[in-house]
Amino acid sequence: MAVLLNPSSSSSSKATPRPPQQQQLLLLLLHLLLVAVPATSLTFSYDADSFVSEDFRQEDDAMVTAGRIELLGEEFAARARGRALYKRPVQLWDGATGEEASFAASFNFTIRSVAGRGNALAGHGMTFFLAPFMPDMPQECYEGCLGLFDQSLTRNTASATMGNASGAASFVAVEFDTHMDGWDPSGRHVGVDINNVDSRRGNYVVLPEDSLVDAGVMSATVSYDSGARRLDVALAIGGGAATATYNLSAAVHLRSVLPEQVAVGFSAATGDQFASNHTVLSFTFSSTLPTRTTNPPPPSTSSAKTAHLSAAVAAAGIALLLLVLAITILIRRARKRRRRDDGVSYDDSLDDDDEEDMESGTGPRRIPYAQLAAATGGFAEIGKLGEGGSGSVYGGHVRELGRDVAIKVFTRGASMEGRKEYRSEVTVISRLRHRNLVQLMGWCHGRRRLLLVYELVRNGSLDGHLYSNKETLTWPLRYQIINGLASAVLYLHQEWDQCVVHGDIKPSNIMLDESFNAKLGDFGLARLIDHGMSLQTMTAVAGTPGYLDPECVITGKASTESDMYSFGIVLLEVASGRRPMVVTPRAAAATAGGGKDDDDGGGQVFRLVEWAWELYGRGDDDQSSLDAIADTRLGGAFDRWEMERVVGVGLWCAHPDPKARPAIRQAAEALQSRKFRMPVLPPRMPVAVYLQPFAASTMKYYGDSMTSVGSEVVGYSSTSLATATLSSSSSLPSAMANNDSLSPRE
Structure with missing residues (x-):
């Protein structure tokens, strides 16, 4: 799904305060009234020494880095897409004067296939395109849709017929196609596309099969003659004497297709079985029609009469500005008064600075409540997709966005807790951009309503597949999901500007797209900390029992280590098909755990990590241990090395001693590399004793209920949760019993 965001480089979770939105808009109007609107020609040029990321909007996997544009990121990846658009508008035609622009765009680029696997796995190609300023990325534009066209407009896949994009989704593109789709004239061609990606409707030129992919640096020029109406x-x-040149012309009247101002940029996409890199190395653009701008004219040397006139205009502007400020203050006071009248204190509500933080950037936007209500049939029960501790989720189609969405309605909307979760999701996830994170598209809040709008991830949540009557997830899909989750956590912990502690990693927060790629969501408990800071005190213990780090319960510290504990539990859960903690009689627990009838003791608490550790500790030569841990629904159909590595990494991450757990980069490498030397875990699960009590009055659990332990200390043993009362003033560090030293093994 698309992510129309640029991650913020802020070093704190609170953005710098800005003037209220109303003031900015009114000041802009005043500025337009007081100054002339000059026109300047639009010409720009970028190469390896001059590319600036701030000049481009980078969508989904695309990024501007190291003097180039990587349309699909820096790593070869299947099921990827990306777009990079120049942030200034291009004046295509002027309705006031009737003038139309002629322009020329030149760029150097490369298309590289997966190293060592040949051109057969070379992705689907890339485009140079023009679209209404600024366009939204279509919902389904992978594979041959090249990041431009919504596949839902394809009328008949078998006959490869498609409708046309229109309105804000319109585009004119030059495609450099590297894969034969049903609507393509060949597997290698250059074509002109108008509102669809069927090059057969326009003009195209077929290229040799050994061209485009792994052909080195290629040069392209796209020029438009407005007089001849020709592209x-x-x-x-x-290069040199071996240079092959291909030319293509298409009759097109851009004014009849696109609005006055357009965005120019590049796009690319791959499918499930294709991976490649599409890189733009330079980009030059020049237009004959000036672009309107609000920049003030240069200082003049006119007479004193002009100076007096300017002073009068300035005085009038100051008076108008004071009036605007007074009106803005009155509006804000009236808004506060309405909130108090509705029974919601102003401190519990989202103020204008909160709204300003949310509306900043190019990502999620405010969506009117009426549109969301219409999309869900008034939030009808039949459209409910699920329900969690913080709210219900409904599916619907927002006509104004032109796509299906999932809408989360916070049940604690009027409470301080609900608003903190809501604000955390918006301010944290809106600045993140990764293929394995759920995309936040918009938000809506009123007096007592808090709603978030996400991309609709078609295959639902992971727990829905592990514990329902749906078709059993195969082991390759489970292993793919695990690696996707590891990639998401690696991005949160180490690859973004700040470290993001998710706080609630569990299968119900892991969504699966059409290709069963993992997408981590629900950032209501997320926290931002600076890199290098391992712990952050929480005002309340928040999380889900079974996935919550035992030390986190006692010490009240949210950390990357506590995230790693949850990550490890999820790995064990995916491998075994068992829930992490079941407080039921033996027969019921066996049913919930994938149909295995283990002698856990009637009425006792089944704890997945203890059970798996006991089996894993029997040794490598006992193959029955691995078979006993593996989900019986797999029927033994799994890669034994991958299964053993997933279980081993899961236990390593869920180690009772947080200091013995791996960082996410180590865990991700261990899951993928057979050369990684795993530590030897103790044959029996160590006993952790945490000596820093946490007040029961501040303990809160979201999801299942759990009895608080007050100011007692929990000792996490291999058989039970034991408690031992200590002085509430104790501040000793955690201690470990039976913590055998870790030594490397293959």
Whole structure:
């Protein structure tokens, strides 16, 4: 799904305060009234020494880095897409004067296949395109849709017929296609696309099968003659005497297709079985029609009469500005008064600075409540997708967005807790951009309503597949989901500007897209901490029993280590098909755990990590241990090395001693590399004794209920949760019993 965001480089969780939105808009109007609107030609040029990421909007997997544009990121990946758009508008035509622009765009680029696997796995291609300023990325634009076209407009896949994009989704593109789709004339061609990606409708030129992919640096020029209403394309492949040149012309009247101002940029996409890199190395653009701008004219040397006139205009502007400020203050006071009249204190509500933080950037936007109500049929029960501790989720189609969405309605909307979760989700996830994170598209809040709008992830949550009557997830899909989750956590912990502690990693918060790729969501408990800070005190213990780090319960510290504990539990859960903690009689527990009838003792608490550790500790030569841990629904159909590695990493991450747990980069490498030397875990699960009590009055659990332990200390043993009362003033560090030293093994 698309993510129309640029991650913030802020070093704190609170953005710098800005003027209220109303003031900014009114000041802009005043500025437009007081100054002339000059026009300047639009010309820009970028190469390896001058690319600036701030000049481009980078969508989904695309990024501007190291003097180039990587349309699909820096790593080869299947099921990827990305777009990079120049942030200033291009004046395509002027309705006031009737003028139309002619322009020329030149760029160097490369398309590289997966190393060592040949051109057969080379992705689907890339485009240079123009679209209404600024366009939203279509919902389903993977594979041959090239990041431009919504596949839902395809009328008949079998006959490869499709409708046309329209309105804000309109585009004119030059595609450099590297894969034969049903609507393509060949597997290698250059084509002109108008509101669809069927090059057969327009003009195209077929290229040799050994061109485009792994052909080195290629040069392309796209020029438009407004007088002749013709789009010309020239492509040069190779160098020196071996250069091959291909030319293409198409009759098109851009004014009849696109609005006055457009965005220019590049897009690319791959499918499930294709992976490649599409890199733009340079980009030059020049237009004959000036772009309107609000920049003030240069200082003049006119007479004193002009100076007096300017002073009068300035005085009038100051008076108008004071009036605007007074009106804005009155509006804000009236808003506060309405909140108090509705029974919601102002401190519990979201103020204008909160709204300003949410509305900043190019990502999620405010969506009117009426649109969301219409999308869900008034939030009808039949459209409910699920319900969690913080709210209910409904599916629907927002006509104004032109796509299906999932809408989360916070049940604690009028409470301080609900608003903290809501604000945390918006301010944290809106700045994150990763293929394995759920995309936040919009938000809506009123007096007592808090709603978040996400991309609709078609295959639902992971727990729905592990514990329902749906078709059993195969082991390759489970292993793919585990690695996708590891990639998401690695991004949160180490690869973003700040460290993000998710706080609630569990299968119900892991969504699966059409290809069963993992997408981590629900950032209501997330916290931002600076890199290098391992712990952050929580005002309340928040999380889900079974996934919550035992030390976190006692010490009240949220950390990357506590996230790793949850990550480890999820790995064990995916491998075994068992829930992490079941407080039921033996027969019921066996049913919930994938149909295994283990002698756990009637009425006792089944704890997955203790059970798995006991079996895993029997040794490598006991193959029955691995079979006993593996989900019986797999029927033994799994890769034994992958299963053993997933279980081993899961136990390593869930080690009772947080200091003995791996960082996410170690865990991710261990899951993928057979050369990684795993530590030897103790044959029996160590006993942890945490000596820093946490007041029961501040303990809160979201999801299942759990009895608080007050100011007691929990000792996490291999058989039970034992308690021992200590002085509430104790501040000793955690101690470990039976904590055998870790030594490396293959």
